[in-house]
């Protein structure tokens with residue numbers, strides 16, 4: 716069983732970017748936590764921020780039940796003003812040290828929405844800091860995250876280095892997106908996700924629907940590469956495989972936790 720942590724700038728992003736992969740993890744018995752950096756409280760001119768934040772957290776809980784996620788964490792930063800600051804680092808590093816994730820999902824660094832790029836900066840740096848001896852103001856012992864995958868929401872990835880086939884889970888993913896009713900009434904994000912995942916499935920040759928990612932970090936793969944260079948021969952099955960499209964098939968490595 717692997718422990719998975721998903722960082723979502725707003726309540727709908729995690730499910731749009733990697734909802735199918737989350738369901739695949741849950742099916743394998745993995746433990747998934749979603750961390751919401753903001754509660755999406757700035758998304759209406761008619762509803763107050765306080766009321767909208769509550770509505771969107773309820774929507775995230777409903778979507779989380781469909782995905783099968785065990786724990787949701789709401790950090791409640793102000794929507795639109797996410798900052799690279801100490802409080803956020805202490806919270807995120809403490810969380811990583813408590814939950815000990817093997818694999819972390821974050822938005823990729825070139826997303827066009829500012830809260831998304833801030834989430835990338837905060838979460839990717841927190842992953843590194845959580846693993847070292849410093850930052851004693853954070854709770855817990857140092858924990859090294861094995862792998863970080865970056866997902867796409869607003870801006871499709873140019874350089875894809877990992878593809879997850881979500882053909883079997885696309886319907887549940889879309890049902891989870893639709894639970895974000897206050898968001899769907901403005902924009903049909905379910906249709907956008909379905910179209911992008913279909914495009915990815917066809918163009919990557921993986922299946923009907925796929926989610927695409929950029930691999931930011933894979934300690935385990937590095938370790939395996941180092942093992943390759945030593946004189947001791949290892950069975951080929953212990954090494955990461957390259958698919959015919961040159962995409963690193965490293966999940967077989969992560970699965971062994």
Ligand SMILES: [Zn+2]
Nearest residue numbers: 724725728828
């Ligand atoms: Zn967002």
